[in-house]
Amino acid sequence: MNQEKLQAAILHAEVESPKFLGEGAWHHAWKVEKDGRELVLRIPKDLVYGKPSEFNEEELTAEYASTELYYRSVNQAVKGAAPEFFQFHVSEKLSYTLESFAGKHIDLHKLTKAQAVETGKALGEIYRKTEEIPHGLDGFGYLHWTEKEGLRGSITGDVHRFLKEESEEHLSDYRELSEARLEFKDETISEALKLATELRARSFTKPLLSNQDASPENMLMNGIQICLIDPFPNIYYPRGMAGNFMNLYETFFIALSDTERYGKHRFADCADNLKGMADGFLAGYSTDDSRVQAEVRGEQLLQLLETAYSHFHLLSGKLPEEARIRYGDKNQIEKRLATLANELKALAASVVERLAGAVENSDAR
Numbered sequence: 001m002n003q004e005k006l007q008a009a010i011l012h013a014e015v016e017s018p019k020f021l022g023e024g025a026w027h028h029a030w031k032v033e034k035d036g037r038e039l040v041l042r043i044p045k046d047l048v049y050g051k052p053s054e055f056n057e058e059e060l061t062a063e064y065a066s067t068e069l070y071y072r073s074v075n076q077a078v079k080g081a082a083p084e085f086f087q088f089h090v091s092e093k094l095s096y097t098l099e100s101f102a103g104k105h106i107d108l109h110k111l112t113k114a115q116a117v118e119t120g121k122a123l124g125e126i127y128r129k130t131e132e133i134p135h136g137l138d139g140f141g142y143l144h145w146t147e148k149e150g151l152r153g154s155i156t157g158d159v160h161r162f163l164k165e166e167s168e169e170h171l172s173d174y175r176e177l178s179e180a181r182l183e184f185k186d187e188t189i190s191e192a193l194k195l196a197t198e199l200r201a202r203s204f205t206k207p208l209l210s211n212q213d214a215s216p217e218n219m220l221m222n223g224i225q226i227c228l229i230d231p232f233p234n235i236y237y238p239r240g241m242a243g244n245f246m247n248l249y250e251t252f253f254i255a256l257s258d259t260e261r262y263g264k265h266r267f268a269d270c271a272d273n274l275k276g277m278a279d280g281f282l283a284g285y286s287t288d289d290s291r292v293q294a295e296v297r298g299e300q301l302l303q304l305l306e307t308a309y310s311h312f313h314l315l316s317g318k319l320p321e322e323a324r325i326r327y328g329d330k331n332q333i334e335k336r337l338a339t340l341a342n343e344l345k346a347l348a349a350s351v352v353e354r355l356a357g358a359v360e361n362s363d364a365r
Helices: 003-014 058-078 113-131 159-180 185-201 240-253 268-285 291-313 321-327 330-364
Strands: 016-023 029-033 037-045 086-089 096-100 139-148 152-153 207-211 219-222 225-228 234-235
Touching: 003 016, 003 029, 003 037, 003 096, 003 207, 016 139, 058 086, 058 096, 058 113, 058 139, 058 152, 058 207, 058 330, 113 207, 113 225, 113 240, 113 268, 159 185, 159 291, 185 240, 185 291, 185 330, 207 240, 234 240, 240 268, 240 291, 240 330, 268 291, 291 321, 291 330
Parallel strands: none
Antiparallel strands: 016 029, 029 037, 037 096, 086 096, 139 152, 139 234, 207 234, 219 225
C-alpha cells in the first residue's frame, strides 16, 4: 500500500477521515468523508497479480469512464442499484476514483437459500432493465477511450459477422478440446453447442450494454437495495453476459474455490447459495420467458466450454504467475478439467432439448 499516493489523493480529492476498507485485484479502497457524505476512495495497486502495474492513460481512462457510464445506466434503470456519485482522476503521478459509499458486502455464507434466490432475482432484474437503457456509443465489445474519440466500443464493423465468427471459434475450440481430451468427447455436448450457436445467430438483434464482472465482491447491500460496484462493462450480445453470470455461480466460483484468487471466499462452502443465486438470476432476468431462458442457457454452455478450453491451454508451457494466482498450479488445473468435463456433459444434457425447441420455434416464426 503506497502511503504517499494515499496522502496525495486525499489532498487532491479534498476528502478526510480515511478508513481502510480492503483491496480487490486492482485497487485499494478507503472509506472517506467529504461535505458530510460518506464516499469510497480507490487507488490503483502498485502490484497486480504479482507484477508491477504500468500506467496507461487510455486504458485507465477507459476503465473509469466505462464505470461512470455503467453506473449512470444502472441508476436510470433501477435507482440506487449503483453508486449515484462517481468521479475519477487519471494522471501518471496520481490516479483514483471517488464514489458513493454503497453499503456492505453480501455475506453468501449467512444467507438462507431463499434469500440467495431473492438476491439473484433482484440482480437479474437489474441486468435486464439496464440493457433497456440506450448507451449511445459507437462500436461494440469492451470499451476503449482515446482523447480524439472519447469512449466507444473497441471493435468496428459488422457485429453480426463478428458474432458468427465467434460462434465458429467456439465450435472449433470444442473440436480441439474433445480430440485432445477424450473425457470431453460427447455427442450431446456437440449437438447442444451447435444449437446454442444457431440460437444466438437467430436471437441477436443489436449490441447492448452489460457487465462481465459478476463477482460477489462487487455486490453490496444498502438497506434492502442491492448495489453493483466495480463493473467490467461491454457492448455486445447481452445474453452472453447473462450466461456468464450463470456459469460463474453454478460452476466457476465453486470449481476455483481452492485457488489463491478465490480461496478467501470459501465458495465451495456456500455452493448451494451460489446456485440459488443463479436460479434467482435466471428467473429475474428472463421474467420466466422460456425462450430467453434457453438463450441464456445456451450462452452459459458456451461460457463453460471456454472455461474448460482455457484450462486445457494452461497446461501447455510455463504457467504465468498471474494464471497460477487465478487458476492454481498445473496439478489443480489438471484435476479441475475432469470436473469441468462432467459439468459440461451435465449442462448439455439438461438444455439440449430446450435449445432444439427454441431453434425450431425460430423457424416457425
